[in-house]
Amino acid sequence: xxxxxxxxxxxxxxxxxxxxxxxxxxxxxxxxxxxxxxxxxxxxxxxxxxxxxxxxxxxxxxxxxxxxxxxxxxxxxxxxxxxxxxxxxxxxxxxxxxxxxxxxxxxxxxxxxxxxxxxxxxxxxxxxxxxxxxxxxxxxxxxxxxxxxxxxxxxxxxxxxxxxxxxxxxxxxxxxxxxxxxxxxxxxxxxxxxxxxxxxxxxxxxxxxxxxxxxxxxxxxxxxxxxxxxxxxxxxxxxxxxxxxxxxxxxxxxxxxxxxxxxxxxxxxxxxxxxxxxxxxxxxxxxxxxxxxxxxxxxxxxxxxxxxxxxxxxxxxxxxxxxxxxxxxxxxxxxxxxxxxxxxxxxxxxxxxxxxxxxxxxxxxxxxxxxxxxxxxxxxxxxxxxxxxxxxxxxxxxxxxxxxxxxxxxxxxxxxxxxxxxxxxxxxxxxxxxxxxxxxxxxxxxxxxxxxxxxxxxxxxxxxxxxxxxxxxxxxxxxxxxxxxxxxxxxxxxxxxxxxxxxxxxxxxxxxxxxxxxxxxxxxxxxxxxxxxxxxxxxxxxxxxxxxxxxxxxxxxxxxxxxx
Amino acid sequence: xxxxxxxxxxxxxxxxxxxxxxxxxxxxxxxxxxxxxxxxxxxxxxxxxxxxxxxxxxxxxxxxxxxxxxxxxxxxxxxxxxxxxxxxxxxxxxxxxxxxxxxxxxxxxxxxxxxxxxxxxxxx
Amino acid sequence: xxxxxxxxxxxxxxxxxxxxxxxxxxxxxxxxxxxxxxxxxxxxxxxxxxxxxxxxxxxxxxxxxxxxxxxxxxxxxxxxxxxxxxxxxxxxxxxxxxxxxxxxxxxxxxxxxxxxxxxxxxxxxxxxxxxxxxxxxxxxxxxxxxxxxxxxxxxxxxxxxxxxxxxxxxxxxxxxxxxxxxxxxxxxxxxxxxxxxxxxxxxxxxxxxxxxxxxxxxxxxxxxxxxxxxxxxxxxxxxxxxxx
Numbered sequence: 046x047x048x049x050x051x052x053x054x055x056x057x058x059x060x061x062x063x064x065x066x067x068x069x070x071x072x073x074x075x076x077x078x079x080x081x082x083x084x085x086x087x088x089x090x091x092x093x094x095x096x097x098x099x100x101x102x103x104x105x106x107x108x109x110x111x112x113x114x115x116x117x118x119x120x121x122x123x124x125x126x127x128x129x130x131x132x133x134x135x136x137x138x139x140x141x142x143x144x145x146x147x148x149x150x151x152x153x154x155x156x157x158x159x160x161x162x163x164x165x166x167x168x169x170x171x172x173x174x175x176x177x178x179x180x181x182x183x184x185x186x187x188x189x190x191x192x193x194x195x196x197x198x199x200x201x202x203x204x205x206x207x208x209x210x211x212x213x214x215x216x217x218x219x220x221x222x223x224x225x226x227x228x229x230x231x232x233x234x235x236x237x238x239x240x241x242x243x244x245x246x247x248x249x250x251x252x253x254x255x256x257x258x259x260x261x262x263x264x265x266x267x268x269x270x271x272x273x274x275x276x277x278x279x280x281x282x283x284x285x286x287x288x289x290x291x292x293x294x295x296x297x298x299x300x301x302x303x304x305x306x307x308x309x310x311x312x313x314x315x316x317x318x319x320x321x322x323x324x325x326x327x328x329x330x331x332x333x334x335x336x337x338x339x340x341x342x343x344x345x346x347x348x349x350x351x352x353x354x355x356x357x358x359x360x361x362x363x364x365x366x367x368x369x370x371x372x373x374x375x376x377x378x379x380x381x382x383x384x385x386x387x388x389x390x391x392x393x394x395x396x397x398x399x400x401x402x403x404x405x406x407x408x409x410x411x412x413x414x415x416x417x418x419x420x421x422x423x424x425x426x427x428x429x430x431x432x433x434x435x436x437x438x439x440x441x442x443x444x445x446x447x448x449x450x451x452x453x454x455x456x457x458x459x460x461x462x463x464x465x466x467x468x469x470x471x472x473x474x475x476x477x478x479x480x481x482x483x484x485x486x487x488x489x490x491x492x493x494x495x496x497x498x499x500x501x502x503x504x505x506x507x508x509x510x511x512x513x514x515x516x517x518x519x520x521x522x523x524x525x526x527x528x529x530x531x532x533x534x535x536x537x538x539x540x541x542x543x544x545x546x547x548x549x550x551x552x553x554x555x556x557x558x559x560x561x562x563x564x565x566x567x568x569x570x571x572x573x574x575x576x577x578x579x580x581x582x583x584x585x586x587x588x589x590x591x592x593x594x595x596x597x598x599x600x601x602x603x604x605x606x607x608x609x
Numbered sequence: 610x611x612x613x614x615x616x617x618x619x620x621x622x623x624x625x626x627x628x629x630x631x632x633x634x635x636x637x638x639x640x641x642x643x644x645x646x647x648x649x650x651x652x653x654x655x656x657x658x659x660x661x662x663x664x665x666x667x668x669x670x671x672x673x674x675x676x677x678x679x680x681x682x683x684x685x686x687x688x689x690x691x692x693x694x695x696x697x698x699x700x701x702x703x704x705x706x707x708x709x710x711x712x713x714x715x716x717x718x719x720x721x722x723x724x725x726x727x728x729x730x731x732x733x
Numbered sequence: 734x735x736x737x738x739x740x741x742x743x744x745x746x747x748x749x750x751x752x753x754x755x756x757x758x759x760x761x762x763x764x765x766x767x768x769x770x771x772x773x774x775x776x777x778x779x780x781x782x783x784x785x786x787x788x789x790x791x792x793x794x795x796x797x798x799x800x801x802x803x804x805x806x807x808x809x810x811x812x813x814x815x816x817x818x819x820x821x822x823x824x825x826x827x828x829x830x831x832x833x834x835x836x837x838x839x840x841x842x843x844x845x846x847x848x849x850x851x852x853x854x855x856x857x858x859x860x861x862x863x864x865x866x867x868x869x870x871x872x873x874x875x876x877x878x879x880x881x882x883x884x885x886x887x888x889x890x891x892x893x894x895x896x897x898x899x900x901x902x903x904x905x906x907x908x909x910x911x912x913x914x915x916x917x918x919x920x921x922x923x924x925x926x927x928x929x930x931x932x933x934x935x936x937x938x939x940x941x942x943x944x945x946x947x948x949x950x951x952x953x954x955x956x957x958x959x960x961x962x963x964x965x966x967x968x969x970x971x972x973x974x975x976x977x
Contacts, residue, residue, distance in 0.1 A: 620837070620840050621837070626837065630826070630827075630830040634826070640822075640973065641815075641819060644969065644975065647976075648975075652975035653975065660965050660966050663826075663965045664966070667829055667958050667961055667962055667965070670833075671829055671830075671832075671833045671954075671958050672954075672955055673951075681774060681775065685781075687782055688778075688781060688784075688786065689785060691782070691789075692789040695790065695793045696793060696796065698793060699796070
């Protein structure tokens with residue numbers, strides 16, 4: 046592969062004695078827990094979100110196992126409700142929302158713009174602590190009996206009737222919300238004020254653009270849901286009745302406020318993913334992203350439009366149908382910037398010098414799965430079809446195509462792509478490819494049957510379907526797929542950890558990528574760069590990459606396969 | 610110190626603050642006086658306009674936005690613009706019980722056996 | 734790079750920590766004081782944006798229910814004490830003026846004056862909370878606090894339409910919003926006191942974190958002005974609902 050060729054090139058640093066970098070700068074536990082280094086905080090985030098991912102994954106495993114039988118085989122009604130709530134709460138608030146921003150954004154935004162750190166390093170550390178405290182609340186709620194409202198906490202069930210740990214869980218989500226607000230503010234200021242000399246807005250990698258858009262969504266949306274959830278707690282404790290129709294309140298108001306954040310929250314999860322994919326597609330096609338400006342602005346458009354479509358979650362909730370029509374049309378508009386991205390990524394690959402390393406396989410999976418997820422979204426944003434499909438497995442399949450097929454594929458792609466930079470080690474490429482392919486297959490096997498289930502009318506969040514036993518085959522297919530998927534997520538844990546100790550040392554730029562983060566050592570020093578870089582090239586200008594100058598010249602001639 | 614090079618370091622004469630404060634006090638009195646008058650449907654408009662003017666004075670002068678960078682302007686404005694987006698929800702409340710009758714001439718091409726949509730059904 | 738290999742990683746770390754403690758006005762991640770100051774101001778505004786949205790959700794809830802139950806809001810708001818509300822508005826506007834003077838004198842590097850105005854601001858904040866406390870206390874006494882003991886009675890002079898629309902639950906809704914919004918605002922006032930008081934003391938003592946540059950004071954002041962702006966809207970919306 047191309048990596049092996051580049052590894053033979055002399056590395057700028059002297060390799061004789063152990064080089065000092067951010068990982069071995071200090072070894073005490075305190076040097077991690079009280080660090081203000083964005084790279085170390087990113088690593089702490091990585092470890093913690095992987096733990097939460099495992100918790101959410103185990104809950105998913107229970108759900109899938111339960112659904113293999115039309116009558117339920119292991120969980121009581123109550124426990125099933127608690128299980129899917131746990132899955133939703135943990136996966137959304139404690140995995141997907143922080144996943145790419147808090148790990149890769151944290152690590153690579155300062156590096157990609159040539160800064161020494163984020164603008165507010167202590168705020169960054171605080172955000173990790175808030176995240177952990179929020180997580181502890183959620184875990185505590187789980188230990189004390191769990192919560193059964195679904196991750197949406199719909200009122201008045203959550204505020205008046207549920208007998209489970211609603212307050213604790215909401216406090217967890219509330220505190221975690223402030224953690225992501227802190228991250229958002231940090232990114233915004235960093236991107237505005239910390240760019241290296243010459244790093245203009247239109248020289249920024251698209252990864253940074255998408256994180257800027259994400260941060261805007263975070264700071265504009267998260268406070269709304271925070272106060273809304275707080276109102277649910279107040280209502281539960283004091284019985285005020287802001288959302289309880291029996292006391293004069295309007296439960297649909299809760300849904301308005303909740304989805305004002307929680308629909309844009311979907312873009313908090315997917316926009317960073319789209320940013321990662323921009324990097325991967327460009328790097329592994331050796332081409333500038335096609336239509337750079339359009340992709341950059343489409344991130345901003347998604348962030349803006351994302352705030353105007355929340356009502357499509359409420360078509361059958363008692364919302365005015367006239368308002369529903371407006372939301373329906375606006376929802377269709379979001380498809381435009383999303384499609385711009387997908388088309389431009391595809392155009393980038395076209396006639397590119399494509400190398401199918403494992404990050405690229407994840408990126409390709411992303412393109413396909415995100416497209417399917419996006420297109421099925423159009424069925425759901427049309428009011429007429431939505432009436433049939435709401436609250437069925439069609440919805441579940443749709444958003445898992447975006448969240449898992451999209452966001453988690455991007456997360457895994459990012460993890461493999463930046464692993465050499467973060468750890469200084471290469472992972473075994475063959476295993477990487479195997480895991481990526483398994484994920485694609487397992488994912489489709491899990492969630493494609495759910496489209497059919499939903500279309501056949503199987504409602505989500507029910508664990509009995511004995512009135513329609515013919516649905517069992519789809520559920521069994523889905524569970525089989527989930528097993529493959531679990532394997533695909535477990536594999537990287539093993540070979541990535543293995544690579545930490547036995548993997549070959551990574552060069553500073555194993556992929557021949559063009560970003561600034563690849564122009565410093567792997568792993569980087571605490572200050573990121575020996576001296577502040579001065580940017581004189583455009584984004585994705587592969588002729589500017591030092592190690593690649595020769596290759597770029599060769600590429601002017603008919604492309605020849607690189608390496609063996 | 611690099612006082613004069615940078616806009617946010619710009620030191621306003623103290624009388625600007627005093628003037629703004631006096632204006633705020635006048636507006637405060639006006640708030641109360643206006644609340645005692647009846648402007649009909651404009652009651653809320655008047656009250657909120659006075660509040661907005663007061664807020665603008667504080668934001669532009671006390672918070673120095675008027676003399677700040679464009680970036681500060683954008684963020685100061687973004688918060689309030691996005692706040693207004695929340696009120697899109699009123700589209701729901703205003704039209705939730707609205708019934709627009711179907712055009713009179715329109716006849717279904719086939720006779721429906723199911724009950725027709727009645728007035729009490731708002732189409733949820 | 735220049736550090737000797739024998740010194741080891743620990744040395745560099747402690748050096749970095751020491752550098753952080755004695756960083757002077759510019760933190761290590763910034764190039765110069767300009768960049769740092771602008772970052773702090775933008776960051777503060779981004780934070781205020783979140784604050785606006787934080788209160789925004791409550792304002793929407795307020796608007797929805799006031800639109801839905803206009804007579805309830807009119808009848809229930811008569812239980813609020815307008816003179817006290819007016820006094821509190823006066824106090825907060827004045828405190829905003831004081832804090833801006835503190836920033837002004839800090840810019841001129843006249844630390845004692847800056848601290849004095851900050852202390853006066855804190856005094857105003859306490860005054861505000863004390864008056865608010867009296868108001869809340871009165872509500873407790875007459876049973877206007879949402880919860881199991883909530884009571885609400887329409888005056889006999891109320892119009893028949895009002896008698897039809899106003900129920901105890903809906904009145905409780907009004908007071909729920911009143912306590913939620915003024916309570917959240919009150920918490921912000923409290924936080925303001927907790928920020929401004931130490932700041933004033935630090936300025937007085939000449940602590941280098943706050944006297945190297947006026948930006949910390951400016952940020953605290955921005956927060957305090959925001960608290961004032963929220964009250965500018967809360968006051969007419971709760972205390973001065975038009976009767977017609």
